[in-house]
Amino acid sequence: MARAATTTDAFNAVAEPRRRQILDLLAAGERPVNDLVEDLGLAQPLVSKHLRVLREVGLVQVRDEGRRRLYRLDARPLRSISEWLRPFEQAMSERFDLMDDVIQELKAQEDGR
Amino acid sequence: MARAATTTDAFNAVAEPRRRQILDLLAAGERPVNDLVEDLGLAQPLVSKHLRVLREVGLVQVRDEGRRRLYRLDARPLRSISEWLRPFEQAMSERFDLMDDVIQELKAQEDGR
């Protein structure tokens, strides 16, 4: 098997920086594709493709308004990421950084370079 | 360009379910590769490859002990994900789910099917 499809879940969909940018922009509110195209400075087909991926994992919803399509954020699928991350929250804190620095030093000495 | 390398950042490294499992296991403490191989039920080379990716993005650290290599979690790179996620926290909450349901209904009526 190759790499999992980007449409597999929120983890894979959000691994792409442009798709994260799109979600950032949509956090401000509903917007048509052209707005996103301008703000991102990307080709329109590219944006449409990214939006398709986001749609397939449920991170955005669409609404037709005349010849425009308004995209809207749906952050709920991000919860799976947030929940997976929670047990690691403590280990991410600054305090543990200091511990890690000490360990790094010990390791460096151990390597004896 | 193709998809970004898995070693590009924590986002891409963590998109792979097995790598998330490995981090889950390492959250309990330092462990040799063989332990992980048994717990994951994967082929040893596969585990080594995944560990390599995690190492390259700084999510794990290694320490040699005889003929074994002890891997250790370093959760710090996860912070970039956690921080990107933070602005969406509110939008993930249950309360907004209810709002979304209402919006879904309105949208369904609007579509007039």
Place this chain on the structure above:
DNA sequence: AAGTTACATGCCCACATGGGAATGTGTCAA
């Protein structure tokens, strides 16, 4: 009806992937 606008979809490519299988490397044991 014809043109334009706003998107979506299709085809192409270079590229990195996850897994399988085999092999390499370093450490300990007998």
Place this chain on the structure above:
DNA sequence: TTGACACATTCCCATGTGGGCATGTAACTT
């Protein structure tokens, strides 16, 4: 020294990718 053990690396393949480009489709305008 020879063998077993613990890992890492290499080669292979099928697959899905992001981007560029061209085309399709629906809605609005004139």
